Amino acid sequence: MSELTFIDAEAGKFPETLPLFIGGEWVKSTATETLEVTDPATQKVLTKAPFATEAEVNAAVASARETFQSWKDVPVPTRARIMLKYQDLLKEHQDELATIISQELGKTFEDAKGDVWRGIEVVEQAANISSNLMGETVANVANKIDTYSYTHPVGVCVGITPFNFPAMIPLWMFPLAIACGNTFILKPSEQDPITPMRLIQLFEEAGAPKGVVQLLHGGRHQVDQLLTHPDTAAISFVGSVPVAKHIYSTGTGAMKRVQAMAGAKNHMVVMPDAQKQQVINNLLGAAAGAAGQRCMAISVAVLVGEAREWKQDIVEAFKKVRPGHWKDSESAYGPQISPASKQRILSAIAKGKEQGAECLLDGSDCTVAGYPDGNWVGPTVFGKVTPDMDVYKDEIFGPVLCLVEVDTLADAIKLVNDCPFGNGTSIFTSSGGAARTYQHEIEVGMVGINIPIPVPLPFFSFTGWRNSFFGDHHAYGKQAVRFYTKTQTVTARWFEDDVAATGPNMSIHLK
DSSP, X not given: OOTTTOOBTXXXXXXXXXXXXXXXXXXXXXXXXXXXXXXXXXXOEEEEEEOOOHHHXXXXXXXXXXXXXXXXXXXXXXXXXXXXXXXXXXXXTHHHXXXXXXHHHOOOHHHHHHHHHHHHHHHHHHTTHHHHTOOOEEEEEETTXXXXXXXXXXXXXXXXXXXXXXXXXXXHHHHHXXXXXXXXXXXXXTXXXXXXXXXXXXXXXXTOOTTSEEEOOOOHHHHHHHHHOTTOOEEEEESOHHHHHHHHHHHHHTTOEEEEEOOOOEEEEEOTTSXXXXXXXXXXXXXXXXXXXXXXXXXXXXXXXXXXXXXXHHHHHHHTOOBOOTTOTTOSBOOXXXXXXXXXXXXXXXXXXXXXXXXXXXXXXXXXXXXXXXXXXXOEEEESOOTTSHHXXXXXXXXXXXXXXXXXXXXXXXXXXXXXXXXXXXXXXXXXXXXXXXXXXXXXXXXXXXXXXXXXXXXSOBOOEETTEESSSOBSHHHHHHHTEEEEEEEEEOOOTTSOOOOOOOSSSOO
16 A cells, blocks of 8 residues: 555544545545545544645546446446445454544544444445336226336436545545445535545445545535536535535535535424433433534433423533543543534624523533543533524524423424424423324424434435525435436336237327
């Protein structure tokens, strides 16, 4: 393995500048613009990500387009066997991948392993792609006329992925797209691009043919070039609402298929008949886990009726949550991804106080012994929060929990439905009636009943609604197969020599 591609996760050794993967080859970028990739717990520079040149982006698209012409005709079982080998390699290298994630993102080791595992689950579904690509057939739709359909790949697909799940979210995208017969260009977050590079190395080792997948690094300019390139067909994106809107409008304006998963403000509704300790335990992990850097994190707890009396118990539990370095097994979560992210969260906390929210626990001055330069934010809890406050309206993407008190379940449902986001929500209750009422009336795409973060397993789909998603077909599951394929419907009749011609049919009616 050359210096260009050498990765030693355990020793923390990475290429000085990351390469691009174009046409099945690891190549040194000629880009002059780079971004330092740093350990968010120490600010140590791990590597640099080059922002691919216009020529390099064009070369990646050209390679993907050329390879598509042959890859689309590769038998489906052959594609599936590559995915079988790939999921095996990912399992073998799970700890290594988690170690990389912990260094470039700061996640605790166990959380990073979970990041990898949830991606592996999607690859397992890609290995089962054959049954998901079956068409439909009806014989004799008219006299001796049959109709049947086939699914075909759409072409060159693009994935633009965020920093918070550098293994899982790329694995949501390129394995399924490629298993469906497409080729793929991955543009991961420039803030933690080492993990995606290692994913591609392992995919190459699994037997992926040259040109089936490309890896580019960069920012908005590179993304816009991919969005508008005449030879790209479909765009998958996960990120913030403003960027998702840009991706969707630009991509669809260029006549691409687009699925853009965006931000959230997820509510946990707590009924007074819920089991209190279960509520608190689940709320801790859902609000502060992964340093709050999850689009499915719970950032609002809605305390219904007498459940408002649990407020102090919740605060006391949050006081025991301690962030720290990923090598410290006692750490509940790690640092924020960057100093800029930390400062944005601190500004949100300050704005909450300024607008009248009661800061019951303030993590603004959090420090971690031995890591004075880390992007630490301690768990923060606000009470007396109202929907007009910025701390309620904005996605903070940090370990900040808002407590909102309402009188009834109906009030809670109205509060959640009035929120412009519709990614995920949960209700904790012992009442089947309350749970059914909630799931039936709530206008949110993913609902948990006594489950705090209801992210579906990959044989379902990730189904955010409203301002949390822009597009028609969602990520992974059957909806992703529909997104990455197009349907061809054939209506056929075979003439028999001994059947006399009946003359022309001048109507639309099949005869």
